[in-house]
Amino acid sequence: MKDILRASIAILIVCIVLFIVNDYLDKSSGKASSDTVTIFNWGEYIDPDLIAQFEEESGYRVVYETFDSNEAMMTKIEQGGTSYDIAVPSEYAIEKMKENDLLLPIDHTKIPNLKNIDPYFLDLSFDPKNKYSIPYFWGTVGIVFNPTLLDGQTFESWETLWDPSLRGQVLLVDGAREVIGMGLNSLGYSLNSTNEKELHEALEKLKKLSPNIKAIIGDEVTQLMINEEAAVALTWSGQAADMMSENEELDYAVPKEGSNLWFDNMVIPKTAANIEGAHAFINFILDAEVSAQNADYVGYSIPNAAAVELMDEEVTSDERFYPSEEQLDNLEVYNNLGLEMLGKYNELFLEFKMSSN
Structure with a gap:
């Protein structure tokens, strides 16, 4: 009986060690687990409270990194060291990322809040039919x-x-x-x-x-x-x-x-490890109340017509x-x-x- 107990404990210890090692290797190699959404965004470009809210509502854990230029962002994604699930490039960078086969197409059926976006900001020349990108700020x-x-x-x-x-x-x-x-x-x-x-x-x-x-x-x-x-x-x-x-x-x-x-739009890089989580995050950000709160924090203009209706008219009427x-x-x-x-x-x-x- 003691031998069985010892064997069981040994197996349990091995399993724990393997789990810790695999988790470490995933993190050190930039790979994300299925319960993690890794976001690559400009600095000071989201209300931190919204990240916490998304984590609480969705069950995903967010890993958040920032960049200071489109070029730096594209270089890091091209190198593939980290599996970013979401990135936020500008319009000309989106064109270049499409040319370099760095983006995954977005499944619009998984983003019902896309209906909140003002049509003026959809189907623009840098991404016809928004196949690869969804408006964030402008x-x-x-x-x-x-x-x-x-x-x-x-x-x-x-x-x-x-x-x-x-x-x-x-x-x-x-x-x-x-x-x-x-x-x-x-x-x-x-x-x-x-x-x-x-x-x-x-x-x-x-x-x-x-x-x-x-x-x-x-x-x-x-x-x-x-x-x-x-x-x-x-x-x-x-x-x-x-x-x-x-x-x-x-x-x-x-x-x-x-x-x-x-225009800065949300995209899903080709190296994404959590595509479901990426879609969930995009849909969350397009919620009217979430988008309005984000705009109040960041200070930039939003393409979300439903959110604009919730914002201070003194702000949204300022030409x-x-x-x-x-x-x-x-x-x-x-x-x-x-x-x-x-x-x-x-x-x-x-x-x-x-x-x-």
């Missing part, structure tokens, strides 16, 4: 400014950034598409231009902006504007909304020459962040320019940054 690129530190400038035009009175007062986001796009737009060109002459003109005009530039930076722009350490910044609408919530003196404008209209269709028609979505042309934009941006030091 917004614009524009100028946040502090009228109390300025001499009456309103920034209806990009040209105002070049005003000599702004010497050492302008912050720029550290993004090639945003800055080169601004230069192109200021000349009346498309921010997706591949014309060498137009790109060169944009670079030369940007170099003339150098005396006005205080810094070319990342997320630090938010605190600098809140603390009134700079008067003007090129930024995204949601980031501007965050600044304005902390400093009521700030305002935001999208210049009349046009700018970028961007700086929820532009009219007429205003939207004057904006452009970033195209996937291809590796060679994207490299060209990065080269021009680097040359501009070096000239601004």
Whole structure:
């Protein structure tokens, strides 16, 4: 009897050890178990309370990681070290991920809350019929400014950034598409231009902006504007909304020459380990109350029409962040320019940054 007991205990110990080892190997190799949903998102881009709510309601455990650029996100997914179940790329990155066979098609029958999305934001050029992506947030690129530190400038035009009175007062986001796009737009060109002459003109005009530039930076722009350490910044609408919530003196404008209209969508990478969990998370986020809460926390505009109905009308009627269709028609979505042309934009941006030091 003792021998049987000893054998049973030995078997139990072996099973426990194997379970622990397998769990460790899964985690160290980036593999997720069937009760885990691994999410790859931009920083500060979801209300943490919603993650806890999803875990409680669904029974899944969420592993949450962040990235700071579409390129970094795509590289990590391509390498395949971690089995991300959800990622949140921008529109041009979605096109590129489709080309590189990095995405799984989404089963719309598993996402009944898709009905909440405004049709305006569905079936767009970068993902016809939303085969691979579901809308998450959207917004614009524009100028946040502090009228109390300025001499009456309103920034209806990009040209105002070049005003000599702004010497050492302008912050720029550290993004090639945003800055080169601004230069192109200021000349009346498309921010997706591949014309060498137009790109060169944009670079030369940007170099003339150098005396006005205080810094070319990342997320630090938010605190600098809140603390009134700079008067003007090129930024995204949601980031501007965050600044304005902390400093009521700030305002935001999208210049009349046009700018970028961007979309961030949820996708399921081809390396996903929990496809059912991914669909469950997407459907959860599209719930009207969940989406409204997320928008209140993040500050960006949402494509969820049902959620908009639940939000403060003072927010959703503000055309700086929820532009009219007429205003939207004057904006452009970033195209996937291809590796060679994207490299060209990065080269021009680097040359501009070096000239601004």
